[in-house]
Amino acid sequence: MLVHEPPETRESLLIQLRDAGNRESWFEFAAIYRPMVYRMARRRGLQDADAQDLAQRVLLSVAGSISEWKSDSERGRFRSWLARVARNAIIDTFRREKPDAAQGGSTIMQQLTQEPVPADDELEHEHRREVFRWAAKQVRWEFEDSTWIAFWLTTVKGKATSEVAEELGKSVGSIYTAKSRVMKRLQEKVQEHS
Amino acid sequence: MSVDSQQCDPTRIACFLEGELPLDALTELQRHLDSCTSCQTQLDDSTATVAMWQSAAESLHDESIDMESISTVLTRGEADELAKHVTDDGVRRVVELLAPTDDPQMLGRIGSYEIAGVTGSGGNGIVLKAHDPALNRYVAIKVLAPHLASSGAARQRFAREAQAAAAVVHENVIAIHGVAESQGMPYLVMPYERGQSLQRRIDDNGPLGLIEILRIGLQMASGLAAAHSQGPSSQRIFFWPTESNA
Numbered sequence: 001m002l003v004h005e006p007p008e009t010r011e012s013l014l015i016q017l018r019d020a021g022n023r024e025s026w027f028e029f030a031a032i033y034r035p036m037v038y039r040m041a042r043r044r045g046l047q048d049a050d051a052q053d054l055a056q057r058v059l060l061s062v063a064g065s066i067s068e069w070k071s072d073s074e075r076g077r078f079r080s081w082l083a084r085v086a087r088n089a090i091i092d093t094f095r096r097e098k099p100d101a102a103q104g105g106s107t108i109m110q111q112l113t114q115e116p117v118p119a120d121d122e123l124e125h126e127h128r129r130e131v132f133r134w135a136a137k138q139v140r141w142e143f144e145d146s147t148w149i150a151f152w153l154t155t156v157k158g159k160a161t162s163e164v165a166e167e168l169g170k171s172v173g174s175i176y177t178a179k180s181r182v183m184k185r186l187q188e189k190v191q192e193h194s
Numbered sequence: 195m196s197v198d199s200q201q202c203d204p205t206r207i208a209c210f211l212e213g214e215l216p217l218d219a220l221t222e223l224q225r226h227l228d229s230c231t232s233c234q235t236q237l238d239d240s241t242a243t244v245a246m247w248q249s250a251a252e253s254l255h256d257e258s259i260d261m262e263s264i265s266t267v268l269t270r271g272e273a274d275e276l277a278k279h280v281t282d283d284g285v286r287r288v289v290e291l292l293a294p295t296d297d298p299q300m301l302g303r304i305g306s307y308e309i310a311g312v313t314g315s316g317g318n319g320i321v322l323k324a325h326d327p328a329l330n331r332y333v334a335i336k337v338l339a340p341h342l343a344s345s346g347a348a349r350q351r352f353a354r355e356a357q358a359a360a361a362v363v364h365e366n367v368i369a370i371h372g373v374a375e376s377q378g379m380p381y382l383v384m385p386y387e388r389g390q391s392l393q394r395r396i397d398d399n400g401p402l403g404l405i406e407i408l409r410i411g412l413q414m415a416s417g418l419a420a421a422h423s424q425g426p427s428s429q430r431i432f433f434w435p436t437e438s439n440a
Contacts, residue, residue, distance in 0.1 A: 177227065
């Protein structure tokens with residue numbers, strides 16, 4: 001027989017986030033932290049499904065804490081509060097995954113024991129990278145394909161401007177203005193989040 | 195090539211970055227940038243710091259150019275519906291479009307329906323749990339995914355799908371209560387069924403047993419046969435495995 005989880009449990013979070021600004025912050029938070037934790041887990045040797053599961057647990061743990069947040073704080077605080085809770089949730093989740101040596105454990109656990117629980121500088125670095133990726137996704141569709149490609153090939157792939165200009169059949173000057181426009185917008189988006 | 199385009203002009207670069215350069219001046223600037231290395235450098239430096247350019251390169255290096263790869267990796271096989279729903283951009287956009295409600299227990303309204311939550315999301319639509327105050331019952335509302343709602347073809351397909359399903363009366367084909375549109379979102383109203391999708395069930399419990407496969411297969415075939423004989427043809431089938439005879 002099927003066991004149904006009550007739909008109410010998963011609705012409650014959205015109910016708690018009725019404030020549009022907070023909801024926006026939560027979605028932004030989840031969009032950045034989930035792939036961030038996923039990548040950190042993959043780098044520690046976890047398989048796709050296990051890394052997803054771990055990222056999921058971090059998000060659920062943070063979501064579970066949302067009721068503790070007091071909404072009478074000033075604007076903008078929800079986001080920094082989320083970041084603080086997330087830091088602890090990530091460290092806890094990775095630590096819990098790490099078994100005592102006496103318990104032995106699965107391959108996953110053994111792989112995790114080889115890497116320490118993430119330190120603050122790793123978290124900070126990963127977060128910054130993920131913010132860039134998130135921002136790039138946000139602004140991608142504001143640009144024509146050719147503008148985006150010019151930025152990507154020169155800035156991200158490190159190709160010479162002249163080479164890209166030839167490849168795309170554009171002038172060198174237009175490649176410079178294209179990558180500058182994208183970079184400016186990307187930077188704005190990144191700073192908007194920080 | 196005009197004499198103008200050969201001259202370095204820092205204010206022109208500043209204007210460009212502010213987005214205030216007229217089109218003809220932009221063309222001039224681009225022509226100038228073709229060969230003036232000092233203005234090339236100046237444009238790069240005025241756009242962002244060296245550290246910022248490097249951060250962008252380093253952060254995006256492993257991504258695919260259209261930024262799609264990571265989201266594909268992350269949505270595949272997602273086990274838990276909560277985190278999926280609250281991180282799903284389509285769901286977010288639908289929730290933002292809901293009309294305000296006076297009921298503090300509800301997320302918002304679509305037409306006269308009070309939305310209690312999100313119960314599922316798929317490629318082409320999002321399913322909401324809603325309360326119908328007129329008949330005092332819960333219903334499921336399927337909203338066309340926001341990224342498709344602007345496409346005429348997708349809207350037509352959505353309407354056809356609803357008509358096809360509405361034309362079929364069968365215990366294994368979900369009934370359609372109605373079709374309407376709110377805030378530019380086409381939606382259809384169906385009975386609210388508590389249960390999980392076949393995909394979810396297989397994800398959770400592994401492969402089905404032979405009896406289950408046969409039972410569900412039989413229900414699907416009989417629902418399809420009903421759809422085929424009663425309704426216009428549709429590429430998509432609403433199917434609900436019943437549990438009464440499980």
